[in-house]
Amino acid sequence: MDAHPRPSDLDREVLVRCINECIECAAECTSCADADLAEPDVQDMVRCIRLCDDCSDICSTTARVLIRQTAGDLAVLRAATEACATACRVCGDECERHAHHHEHCRLCQESCRRCADACEALLAVIG
Amino acid sequence: MDAHPRPSDLDREVLVRCINECIECAAECTSCADADLAEPDVQDMVRCIRLCDDCSDICSTTARVLIRQTAGDLAVLRAATEACATACRVCGDECERHAHHHEHCRLCQESCRRCADACEALLAVIG
Amino acid sequence: MDAHPRPSDLDREVLVRCINECIECAAECTSCADADLAEPDVQDMVRCIRLCDDCSDICSTTARVLIRQTAGDLAVLRAATEACATACRVCGDECERHAHHHEHCRLCQESCRRCADACEALLAVIG
């Protein structure tokens, strides 16, 4: 981003943290949904899979929207970041329910929490 | 969706319309951003490209979230659909500025308007 | 695509058919993976879910690559289309195994077959 000819005015540190968390959370959710499929109690993990799938898609898209610095629109950035914060909160809550018996859910929950926090911090900056 | 064992309770017609508009708008925005790149006045189309890229990503993700019927969360559906409505409105406004001299912008604007309307109709159903 | 200032030289009809099949197959695979999650025999549908997830991602990306007409590279188009044909064949084979008892698998299998055929037809044109 330091190499961008005209970066956005948003606080760089807050923005980069949010991008990194979105990228990591997208990967973590794809991985958790996949690990759920291999669990003997897959039947009980259906809601976790569904919410991880949604969260992965939303985090991936939000990362792309936030990476772009050129000619962006604050209303679009805000809406994408809000959707991401919501998806991460809901998915984190579901993963928390399974965190004590599935290590991948514990890791995914932590990633969802960090990403939701980073989204909230960015929303405070966007205003 | 008729083949789904346990579809969601959302009004089927409103939901399917929104999914179809999201899918079409994602393709239209990818196409418009690409056509912009081939225009002699690409310099003036930078904001259109940026907003079409964002809108395409957000519409694609929203389509996926809405297609899924199993164990979903209304807060996530609402947040994704709101982000999509916003992206479509902002992108539609930008495309409208170029609609008189670029046919692909006129088509993309129309698709963005239809998708924003379909998102609003779905949001009214979600409540 | 008729509105594009400088479309590619590829046969329009073959290209548009492949784009449309990729878009439809991506949606069908997302829907089938989700319907699998709601089936009482979800345990037996794990491989179907996995392959539908892969196929949906690959079809979506291939659709985007093929929609773009400006300054493309034939090696990239060929590689993406080959990956798509492979994903559709493998996913179609798995869905076929469940087609007699899950209607969504029958529909998904048909969509995968049509998409694989459309990819092969495009590969013949790309050379």
Added chain:
Amino acid sequence: MDAHPRPSDLDREVLVRCINECIECAAECTSCADADLAEPDVQDMVRCIRLCDDCSDICSTTARVLIRQTAGDLAVLRAATEACATACRVCGDECERHAHHHEHCRLCQESCRRCADACEALLAVIG
């Protein structure tokens, strides 16, 4: 991935390296395409934007396919990884042409090279 109940048999180190490079290259290509749009010579960067867009989409999808460990198909993994290697090579070549005057192209070229190498190493393991 250490938390997965039944990970695939592929060499862990080679696989994780490839996933990480795909994720990083996807972000780098999205960023480079966006930075190109802000350059005064955007007219000359059209092919770079196009190839970065394709490469970002293909790297993102390949990362997802490789992250999944459950019930995968080697032919699909191979095809996705081959498409990714091709996209990275072609995009890296284009970015190299601009590396001396655009720092973001130099960074993107390096990321594309590393990702292509990681894909080749994985393809050697897949066989």
